[in-house]
Amino acid sequence: MTISVNGVEAMLPSDPRVSLLDLLREQLGLSGTKKGCDQGACGACTVLVDGERILSCLALAVQYDGRSVTTIEGLGTAECPHPLQSAFIAHDGFQCGYCTPGQICSAMGMIEEVRRGTPSHVTSDITAEVIPFSRDEVRERMSGNLCRCGAHNGIVDAIATLLPEAAE
Amino acid sequence: MIPFTYARATDVADAVRRGGAEAARYLGGGTNLVDLMRETIERPDILVDVTGLSHAITERDDGGLLIGAATSNTALAEHRAVRTRYPALSRAIVAGASAQIRNMATVGGNLLQRTRCAYFYDEAGAHCNKRHPGDGCDAMDGFNRMHAILGASPSCVSVHPSDMCVALAMLDAQVHLEAPASTRRLPLTELHRLPGDRPDVETHLAPGELITAIELPAASLAVRSTYRKVRDRASYAFALVSVAAALEVEEGRVKEVRIALGGVAHKPWRAWTAEAALLGQPATEASFAAAAQAELAAARPLKDNGFKIELARRTMVAVLGELAGEAV
Numbered sequence: 197m198t199i200s201v202n203g204v205e206a207m208l209p210s211d212p213r214v215s216l217l218d219l220l221r222e223q224l225g226l227s228g229t230k231k232g233c234d235q236g237a238c239g240a241c242t243v244l245v246d247g248e249r250i251l252s253c254l255a256l257a258v259q260y261d262g263r264s265v266t267t268i269e270g271l272g273t274a275e276c277p278h279p280l281q282s283a284f285i286a287h288d289g290f291q292c293g294y295c296t297p298g299q300i301c302s303a304m305g306m307i308e309e310v311r312r313g314t315p316s317h318v319t320s321d322i323t324a325e326v327i328p329f330s331r332d333e334v335r336e337r338m339s340g341n342l343c344r345c346g347a348h349n350g351i352v353d354a355i356a357t358l359l360p361e362a363a364e
Numbered sequence: 365m366i367p368f369t370y371a372r373a374t375d376v377a378d379a380v381r382r383g384g385a386e387a388a389r390y391l392g393g394g395t396n397l398v399d400l401m402r403e404t405i406e407r408p409d410i411l412v413d414v415t416g417l418s419h420a421i422t423e424r425d426d427g428g429l430l431i432g433a434a435t436s437n438t439a440l441a442e443h444r445a446v447r448t449r450y451p452a453l454s455r456a457i458v459a460g461a462s463a464q465i466r467n468m469a470t471v472g473g474n475l476l477q478r479t480r481c482a483y484f485y486d487e488a489g490a491h492c493n494k495r496h497p498g499d500g501c502d503a504m505d506g507f508n509r510m511h512a513i514l515g516a517s518p519s520c521v522s523v524h525p526s527d528m529c530v531a532l533a534m535l536d537a538q539v540h541l542e543a544p545a546s547t548r549r550l551p552l553t554e555l556h557r558l559p560g561d562r563p564d565v566e567t568h569l570a571p572g573e574l575i576t577a578i579e580l581p582a583a584s585l586a587v588r589s590t591y592r593k594v595r596d597r598a599s600y601a602f603a604l605v606s607v608a609a610a611l612e613v614e615e616g617r618v619k620e621v622r623i624a625l626g627g628v629a630h631k632p633w634r635a636w637t638a639e640a641a642l643l644g645q646p647a648t649e650a651s652f653a654a655a656a657q658a659e660l661a662a663a664r665p666l667k668d669n670g671f672k673i674e675l676a677r678r679t680m681v682a683v684l685g686e687l688a689g690e691a692v
Contacts, residue, residue, distance in 0.1 A: 322458075
């Protein structure tokens with residue numbers, strides 16, 4: 197029973213009650229992933245599992261045996277930030293920073309979803325092979341990540357730097 | 365969270381063998397069950413993880429689609445055949461929850477999610493017949509703006525929260541069920557119960573019975589289908605009212621129609637009365653309004669939710685008008 201976290205194998209907990217979030221923070225010392233509501237409402241705990249964004253607070257760690265998790269610590273470092281991390285700084289995509297790791301992991305998953313053609317609630321033609329990026333698409337697709345500082349405009353600007361087609 | 369044992373089912377036979385135990389629960393993505401366990405509203409002794417079972421979406425010989433119950437909500441919404449042949453289903457799924465939750469949540473789990481009535485969730489502070497039969501219902505005279513206008517009872521006025529199920533009810537979906545000694549199918553419209561005097565019993569599933577798949581019948585009608593959700597904010601909120609509908613018009617008259625409502629009842633509400641009223645009628649706003657009125661004649665408002673009756677009427681008329689515009 198092991199799980200790969202940012203490329204490092206870790207043991208899964210023996211108690212099945214442990215959430216993936218608590219495994220990351222309390223047992224592996226990866227405190228970048230944040231506990232906000234702990235009930236699936238805020239998105240602060242968003243991580244990538246095999247590239248898909250999920251809420252680690254509602255995930256029982258034992259369910260993710262053999263899977264590969266990427267947290268904010270796996271995306272970049274202070275010395276060598278991921279381009280999206282740099283963009284969040286450049287565009288004031290945060291104020292207190294508590295929601296930021298979840299926002300960034302969520303945006304990474306979101307970009308892949310659009311590239312493979314996952315429709316959203318604001319996609320006008322859901323039968324289209326290629327779904328055009330737009331600021332409205334980014335806003336809708338990021339609605340599961342709350343920012344109580346209200347930095348959403350900066351967040352959308354930062355994400356749009358990775359999506360030239362959504363910049364306008 | 366109360367201690368429990370966890371087992372990952374290797375196949376359907378293994379799952380139903382384990383799931384037959386008393387106080388066992390099947391676990392999908394956990395987006396609802398884990399939350400309810402943390403609140404000690406759900407108290408299973410055994411969790412049987414069924415996310416490793418079928419998540420295939422396969423074409424059937426008759427032109428329908430068979431969807432494994434472990435399929436994620438996202439995988440179903442983005443599937444090419446669903447987007448092109450059953451657009452209401454794709455639209456309903458992406459109108460629900462957030463992308464992270466849709467990535468985790470399974471189709472089977474979506475069907476069996478429980479109401480988001482705040483009094484149901486308030487284990488410490490509220491009476492709820494769904495949590496504790498006979499305990500009373502604080503929603504009845506409480507803050508009930510989000511609650512039911514159709515099919516409610518003196519025991520329970522909560523609503524079923526799923527968007528996906530509203531589209532499935534409209535599409536005449538069948539639910540495939542497995543138990544150690546039986547295999548059967550149930551129309552989605554007959555899966556969920558109205559509350560009556562046992563709101564704690566939410567479905568017609570036998571104890572331990574497992575949802576293995578959903579079947580969508582072949583239906584050319586479904587190509588012209590859609591889903592509209594009205595909610596308090598533009599995204600990531602439960603429905604005040606929602607409408608799934610499909611419509612076929614021939615020579616200006618309604619040849620075939622299917623309508624289901626969400627956010628109004630303890631189960632996805634198939635609008636059989638409105639459908640019957642519309643057959644053969646001119647595809648006009650007046651007919652749509654009369655049919656909506658007929659369906660909602662049975663609606664009973666609570667203290668805070670009378671607005672839902674007019675909202676449901678207008679949303680039905682708007683959605684049918686949109687589909688009639690496409691059909692002309």
